[in-house]
Amino acid sequence: MEDTILKIDNLHVSFKTHNDGETKAVRGVSFELKKGETLAIVGESGSGKSVTAKSLMRLLPKQNSMIKDGQVFYEGKDLLKYSIKEMQKIRGSEISMVFQDPMTSLNPTMTIGKQIMEGLRKHQAFRKKELFKKAADLLELVGIPSPMERMKDYPHQFSGGMRQRVVIAMALACNPKVLLADEPTTALDVTIQAQILDLMKDLQKKTGTAIIIITHDLGVVASMAQRVAVMYAGEIIETGTVDEIFYEPKHPYTCGLLLSMPKLHAARSTKLIPIPGIPPDLGQLPEGCPFAARCPYVMKVCHSFSPSKTEVSETHSVSCWLEDERAPQVEWIDGAGGSIDERKRKVD
Incomplete structure (x- = not known):
């Protein structure tokens, strides 16, 4: 499509380990990013979010990482075929992180x-005075007071939010066309987090940069993104618009993430519902659906065969056996809350 700036197709990334052999960190990941939009990739720690982003930038450690399959198209060209020098020209100038x-x-x-100034000097032709002025303008753009004076300061002289x-x-x-933001607000307090998110949204309006934001915080997703990709055990298991993911989730894992999220206007007696268990060992993946051991709706087929992707709508897809026409009907819980009684019921 003409408005697609970045396309990832069937990406497989593994790591060599001394004890467990090959760890399959990313398995068959595919998605597209359109010009000027924000895509959120969500999931628990260890689901493969950051590995996916670093693969796009070719920043994985060479000594133990392997991109075993897949393509990463940026403006129609496969970045995985680029040389180190070619990627150095792309990083910072075209795609930043x-x-x-x-x-x-x-x-x-x-x-x-x-x-x-180091990045400006490498990718753009500025004279020395212009270089200093451009860098100061960037500090002013992101809300640093007295930017000309702060240019001479060191990182330890800034607060966490300012850094x-x-x-x-x-x-x-x-002026990159794509910005990858890997948990950009996790280390910040709530007030500073809101300021950084507002800053990113404002800068996106001014520059038209497409953003991939990686997070486990669904509050960040709701305030930033237009589309969402949910990752689990190295796979994208559900994609959709923000409204589809929050109010019409189709995968039990997505539903579990929503139920474990605190809600601002919920009653004090409302309890958060954690997802039981832990994610599978990516070095020894079980047969079938990787979420089967933790799923409240698990069926026999889930333990034997991996589900195929089902297109729920033009913008919404899911990989789950519950979308098979032969599966029993279950009552889904939306992001606004609701009864959890149905979630506790196992499907035979």
């Missing part, structure tokens, strides 16, 4: 100004 902890993303021995703003400024320095 904001990592979870800004302190580990910044060099403590360099001033903030030098770190922002995250600096990292976002660095990521946006060369």
Whole structure:
């Protein structure tokens, strides 16, 4: 499609480990990102979200990672076929990434100004005075007061929220068309988190950058994204618009994530419902559906065969045996809450 800027097709990523052999971290992941939109990838820790993002940027460690299959198309060209030098031209200028902890993303021995100018110098032709002014303008854009003075400061002289703003400024320095944000607000308090999310939305309106935001926080999803991809055990198990995922979930795992999310206007007596168990070992995956051992609706077929993808609508798809026409009907719980009695019932 003409408005698709990034397309991932059947991506498989594994890691070599000393004890468990091959760990299949990403298994057959496919999705598209359209120009100017925000796609959220959600799931528990270890579901493969960050590995997927780092695969797109070719940032996985060479010594033990393997991209075993798949394609990553950026503007129609497969990034997995690019050389190291070609990828260096893409990173920062075309596709940028904001990592979870800004302190580990910044060099403590360099001033903030030098770190922002470094990317500008590499990818764009600026004179020295223009370079300093452009970097200061970026700090002002992300809401850093007195940007000309703060250019001379070091990372430790900034608060956590300010450091995250600096990292976002660095990521946006060369006007990338795609921004990957990996848990960009996890290390921040709620007030600063809201400010950073508002900043990202405002910058997206100004620059038209397409965003992939990786998170386990469904509150972030609701405020930022237009579409959602739910990951579990290295696979995307459900995709849809925000409204479809929040109010018409089709996978028991998606439903479980929603039920475990605190709701602002819920009564004090309302209890959060955790998803029982833990995700499977990606080095020793069970047969069938990887969520079967934790699923409240599990059927015999779930333990033997992996479900195929079902297109619920043009924008909504799910991989679950409950969508098979032979499966029993169950009452789904939407993101607004509701009775949980049906969720406790096992399907024979």
